[in-house]
Amino acid sequence: MSKGTAFHIQDWADVAPHLVAVASGRAPADLVIRGGRVVNVQSREVLDGWEIAVAAGRFAYLGPDAGHTIGEGTEIVDAGGRYVLPGLCDGHMHIESGMLTPAEFARAVIPHGTTTMFTDPHEIANVMGLEGVRLMHDEALMQPVNIFTQMPSCAPSAPGLETTGFEISAGDVAEAMAWPGIIGLGEMMNFPGVIAGDPQMLAEMAATMRAGKTVGGHYASPDRGVAFSAYLAGGAADDHEGTAEADAVARARQGMRSMLRLGSAWYDVESQITAVTERGMDPRNFILCTDDCHSGTLVNEGHMNRVVRHAIACGCDPLVALQMATVNTATHFGLERELGSIAPGRRADMILTSDLETLPVERVWARGVLVAEDGRCVVECPHIGWPDAARASVHLKAPVTTEAFEVAAPEGANRVRAKVIGVVENQAPTKALTAELPVSDGVVEGEGGVCQIALVERHRATGGVVNGFVSGFGYEGRMAMASTVAHDSHHMIVVGTSREDMAQAVNRLAEVGGGVTVWKDGEEIALVELPIAGLMSDSPAAEVAAKAEAMVAAMVACGCTLNNAYMQHSLLALVVIPELRISDLGLVDVTKFELTDLFEAET
Template sequence: MCVESIPPPSSRLTRRGVLAGAAALAGTTAVLAASAPQAGAAAREGRQTGGDLVIEGGTLLDPATGEVTEDAVVVIVDGVVRSAGRRGRTEVPDGAEVIDAHGQWILPGLVEGHIHLNTAAEARDAVLLGATSARSGSTNFFQDIAVRELARQAPEQAPRLRAAGVFVTPDLGDTILADPELTPLARLRDGVRSPEALRRVVEVNLARGADVIKTRVNERAGLPEQDPLAQVYDREQLSAVVAAARRGGKGVLCHSYSEKGCHDAVMAGIRSLEHGAFVGERTLHEMRRRGTYFTPTLTAIAGLADSPDPVLAERGRQYLPVLKRAVLAAHEMGVPLAAGTDSSGGKIKPIGREVELMREAGLSALDAIRTATTGAAKLLGLERTAGSLARGFAGDVILLDGDPLSDVTVLKKPLRVVRSGIAL
C-alpha cells in the first residue's frame, strides 16, 4: 500500500489543534500564562520581546575575528546590540540597567546545533547553560515547535530555536499519534520507506511549521539492541526526503554512523551530517565541496562510555577516539563544523562541554569556540543574528569567570547569561 492518493496535509484544518497539543505537552502554555504581560503584547504584534541592558568593564571576545577588547562596553536596546567596544568609545544611554563585568570575559551567547527540547523546563535549562540559540534534533509530538513559539514570546525562557518537528524514520512508533495527517501511515507494513510515505512525513512537518527536517541513515548508537552501522535508508530514499524538504525551502540533518551511510547521506544532498563517527576521507572531501556541515555531537558519544550498560559503554570507548580523529580531519580539510550535545530525555548538557571536546580533538581554542558561535550560527541561518556581539545582532551574552582562549572549560559554567537583553 502507498499513500500517494491521500491529499497533501492541511496547514489549516489541524495545525491549531496539533500545535496546541504540543504546547500542552511541552508545558509552554503554562509558562507563557505566567510570563510578563509584555510577552502577550509582543505576540499580538508579531514581534519578539527584548530588554535594555549595558554590560561594562569585562574583556570582550569577538569569535569571528578573534579580537579581544579589554574594558569593554556592550549596549543592548530592545534586545538588540546597539554598540560594543572599548569604554570611552561606546556611548552608554542614561538610566539603563548595568551589569558590572570587571574581571569577567564577555562572549556572544552560544549556539547549540543539535538538541532535543521537549519541555519548557529543558529549554530554560539550555539557556542557563549558555545556549541562547539552538537547532532541534526532532521531538515526538512537535514540542519543539511549541518551544520555538515560547522563545519568541518570552525569550528568557528558551533559546531562539530552529524546530525539526517529528523524525523521518522507518518506525514512527507513538509519533503516529502526533498528527491526524500521519495516521494513514500506520497501515504500512514496512513502515515509512516508500517515496510517498517519506514525502508525507516531510510534508506534515512543513505544514506544522518545521524549520528543518531530521532523518536518519543508520540505527541508533544509544540503544544496545540496535546496530549503529546498520543502514535503514539508502541513497534513493534519502534523496526523496531531501527533495521533499527542498520543495518547502528547508534543509535536512541526518543521523549517521557508518562510512557508507554518511556517504549516501551527503550524496543525497543533506545540509548537515550528525554524529558521523566513521565518516571517511572521500565523504569529507565531498562535504567540503558541497559545504555540508558536520555536527559530531562528541558530548553524546563521550556520554556512552559512562553508561551502566556494557554494550553502550564499549561503544563509547571505541567510537569517541575515532570521532575525534574525524573531527580534526574535517577541520583540516575545511569542512564546516557545528557544536551540538544531542541532549535529550530531560538531561541538558552544557554546550561548553562540546567546545571542550572539540578542543580535545585538536582544534585551537578559538576554532573550537567558533563551532558554537559563528559556525553553528551559519548552519542555522542565523549568521546575522547570533554568534557575535556586533551592532544589529541579538543581545545574547554569556559572562565567564576566566579566559576561554586559555581554558575553554570555563564555557561549561557561565557566570551569567543574557538572553535578548534580559539578564537571567
Template sequence: MNLRELNSLIKVAMGEEKADLVLQNGSLVNVYTGEILEEHSVAVKGERIAWVGKDDRNVTGPETNVIDCTGKFIIPGFIDGHTHLILFYQADQFLRYAMRGGTTTIITELMEISFPLGYQGILEYLESLKNQPIKIFGVAPPMVTNSLRTRSRAINLDQIAELLKRDDILGLGETYWSAVIERDEKILEFFVETFKAGKIIAGHTAGARGNRLTAYAAGGVRSCHEPITAADVLERLRLGLYVLIREGGIRKELAEISKIKDLQLDLRQLILSTDSITPEQVVEEGYMEAVVQKAVDLGFDPVCAIQMATLNVAKYWNLDHLIGGIAPSKYADIIILPDLYNIKAEYVISNGKVLSKEGKLLLEPSKYTFPAWAHKSMRLTKNFGPEDFEINVKSNSDPVRIRVIEQITELVTKETILEVPVLEGKIKVDLDKDLIKIAAVDFLDDQLKMFVGLIKGFRMKKGAFASSMAWDLTNIVVIGADEKDMAVAVNRVLELQGGIVVCSNGKILAELPMSIGGYMSNLPIEEIVQNLKDIQKEASGLGIPFPDAELSLNTLTTSAIPFFRICEEGFYDLKNNRLVGLLV
C-alpha cells in the same frame, strides 16, 4: 522585525536614541574576523544589538542599564546545533540548568515524540517550546525505523510539508544513510520537500565510508555528527559537509577529534554539539559551556572554540543573519566571561534581557502542561505472564541453530549464530554462557505484537530490565534472566504509562515514570537524576557492566548504530537491510 523596531535600532546607532542596555568597555570576541577587540562596548535596543564600538557616550542615557565589562570578555551566546531534548525531562526542567551557562539557542530533534504521539504530538511539543527565554528550534522527523508496523503509522509527506512551513522548524532531522542510498522512496520524497522549502537536511553517517558516504552526500544532506576520529571528520569536511563533534550523553568524541586542530585546516565547518545530554550532566556539569571549556582545555584556540559553538552553527542552519555573532541587527544573545580560558558565565543575555547573573537565573523558563491524551500512549492492556516470554520451538533437531544479538560495546551489536539445546520444546536462558532473553513489545496497539529472542553480552545473573524509550519505534524493550521478572517489568512499564523499570525476584528495585509518550517525565529534573542513578545502581547489581545501562538497553532497536537489532517483528540485520527470525 517591524518598522518601529528597525527605526529604533538605526536611531540608537546614530546617537539619536538611547540604548536599553550597554555592555561597557570589555574585550569583544569578533567571531567574524577572529579578532579580540579591546575596550569595546555593545548597545542593545529591545531584543537586538544596535551598535558596537569604542565610545558609547552617544548611546548611553540615564535610563540605560550599564554593565561594566572592564577586564571581562564579551562573546556571543552558545548554540547547540544538534541535540535531543525529548529524553527524560520536560523543556522547562532542562532550561533551569541549561540557560545559566550561556546557551541561548537550541536545535532539537523531534523523533522521540513523533513515534508514540504522531503529528499531533510534534505540534504539542513545539507548543511547549514557545515563549521560553531562549530560542529553541526543531527539525521535522523523517522517522526512519526497522519496524514495518511503526513505519505504517509514521507521519506522511503532507505533514512533513506543513512542518517545513513553520519558522520554528529549520529542516529535516537526521536521516540514516542506509535509507538514502537504498533509495527509500518515502525518505527521498521528504528530501525533495525539504529542498522545496529551502531548508536543511541533517545527516547521520555512522559506518558510511568511500562511495557510500559520497552517495549519501550526493543526496543533499548538509552535515554529520557521527565521526569518531579526526580522519572521519576530514573525509566529511572534504565533501563539503558540516561536521558536529559530539560531546554529550550518548558519545564523547571531542578528545579524539581534537587532533584535527593540529592539521592546519580551515575549521569554519566544524561545530561543537551535544547530540543529547543526560539530566545528571546538565545538573552537575553544565551544558554547552562545558563543551566549549573542554575544547579549550584540549588545546583549541579559545576564539576558534567559541566560533564552533556560535557562528559556525548559525551558518550551518542559515541563521547567521540573526544569531551567532555580536554585530548590529543581530539578536542580543551575549555572554560575559572572566577570561577566555575560564568559560564560566558571569552574565548571560538572551533576546536583549539579562537572563542570569553569576549562575543565578533571573528569568524562569515557561512551564507547560501536556494534555491528558499525551499521557496515554501505552494502549496495550495485556497483563503479561512468564509464559509470554517463553521460546517454543517445533523442531526435530536438538540442538538448534539460532541467531543471537551479541553486545560488543555498550552501543554496538552484531549477529552471532549459536547452537543451543531444546529442553521440553523450549529454548531457555543459559546464564553460564551469558545467554539471556530479550523481547520487544509494541505498546501502541492493543492487538499484541511481540518478538522474543536471546542476547549475550549483558552478563545478567538475575532479574529483568525494561524501558519504553526504545529508539525509533513504539516498543517496550526488555531483557531478563528470568521470565517472571520480565513479565513484572513490562507490566509495570505499562502501568506507569511509560518508563524504565529494574526488578528482581518479583520486586521493583528502581524505576523512572515517563508518561508523556513514554519518553518524558513529570518529575523535577533533580528527582529524575536520582531515579536514573538508582536505576544504574540496580542494573549494575543484576550484573550489567555498562556505565549507562539504560542507553545500552534503549539502543537495541535502532538502525542508527550497527549492526543487529530487534523490533516487535523479529531481529533486524542492518548489513543486509532485512528482518530475520530466531532460527537459522
C-alpha cells in the same frame, strides 16, 4: 529589559531604525556591558575592553566605547575583566532524550549558557505523529531562548523493519515547513532509501529545499564511496554519525558540515576533532552538538558548555571550539545574520565567564534579558499544557507473563548458537556477535554475560513480544530493566536475567504510563516516571535527574559497569545504526537492512 520576563524577539527589519538610533547615540540603549573582554567569533579574537550596547533584544553597538549609547534608564553592567561570549548553540539534539519537555529542558540548560537549540522531535513523532511534533514545536516557541524545530523525516526510521505508533508522510513534511519555528528537516536516517531513490524520502528532502531550509543528515555507514556520494546528492547538509577522523574528513571534503557530538553516552569529538587540530582542515565546516543528553548529565555536568570544554581538552583552540558552538552552527542553518555572534543586529544572547577553557557560566542573557545567574535560571519557562492523549501512550493487550519471554530452542537441541547484540561502550553502533547458549526444558537460557532482551509492542496493544539476546551490560544475579524510551519506534524494551523480573518490569511501566524501571530479586529498586508519550516528564529537571541518578545506581547494583548504560539500553531498537538491533518485527541486521534469524543455521 535586561531582567525579568522573557522577551519575544522582533524581526531585525522592524527594529532596525531603533538600533541605528541607539548605535549613533540618538536613543539610549537598554543595556550596556563594560569592562569586559569580548570574544569575537567572527574574527576569532578577544577584544579587550570593548563595550556592548543592547536594544530591543539585539546588539546595537560593539566597540571601544559605548558611552554615547547610555541614557536615562540604561542598565550598566561591569564585566569586571571577564569574558563576554555569544550564547552557545546545539546544532543537533533530541529534547526527549533529556526525559524532559521543551520547557523543563530549557530551564535545565539555560544556566549552562545554551541559548539556541536545533531540535529534532522524531521520538515523539513515532508515538504521536504530527500532533506530537506540533506540541513540541509550540512549547519550544514559548521559551525565553531560541529553540528551532527540525521536522522529523523518518517515522518509521526504516520502513519494513519496524512498526511505529504513527507514520510521517511527505505531505506532513510539506505542511510543517510553513510553521514559524521549523528550521529544516530532521536527520534523514533512511540513508538506504535515499541512495535507492525512494520517492517519499526524496519528496521530503525536496519540500525542505524548496522552502529554503536545511536537510539534516544521518549516514551511519562506513562506506565513504559511491553510496556516500549518492546520499549527499540527495541534499543532506550535515551529519553527526561520524566516529573517526576519516568520517569528519570525508564529510568536509564533500561540502557537508561535520557535527561532532558529545552526549551522555556518545564520545565522538576526540576521535574526529584531529581533522582540525592535527590535519589543519578549515574549522568552519565543523559543528559541536550533543545529540542525546539525559537529565542527569544536564543537571550535574552541563550541556553545550560541557561539549566545548571537552573539545578544548582534546587539543582544540578555545576560540575555534567556541566558533564550532556558535557562529558555525548559526551559519549552517542560515541564521548567521540573526544569532551566533556578538555583532550589531544579532539577538543579544551572551555569556559572562571568567575562563575560556573551563567555562564557568556566571551570567547568561538571551534576547537582552538576564535569564541565568550563578547557576540558576531566573526567568519562567512556560508549559503548553500537555493533553490527556499524550499521557496515555502505553497500551498492552493484557498483563505480560513470564511465558512471553521464553525463547524456544530448535527441537532436540541441548545448546544453540544464537545471534547476540553486542553493546559498545560510549558509541551508538553495536556489534553483531554470536554465543553458544544452553537449553533447559526446551527453552534457551542466557549465560556468561549474555542476557535476554525483549521488545514489547506498546502502541496498538497487539500483544506482540520479540525476544533476543544482548551482551556487554555486565548484569549479574536476578534482575530486569525496562524502558518505554526505545529509539526510534519507542515500543518497550526490557533486558534481564530473570523472566519473572522482566514481566514485573513491563507491567509496572504499563501501570505508571511509561518510563524506566529497574528490578532486582523480584523488587523494584528504581523508577523514572515519564508520563508524556512514555518519553518525557514535565516535572522539574532536578527531580527527574535525581530519579535518573537512582536508576543508574540501580543498574550498577545489578552489575552494570558501562558508562551511561541507560543510553545504550534505549538505543537497542534503533534499526538504522549497525550492526544488530531488535524491532517489533524481529532481529534486524542493519549492515544489510533486513530481518535475520535469531539462531545461526547449522552447517
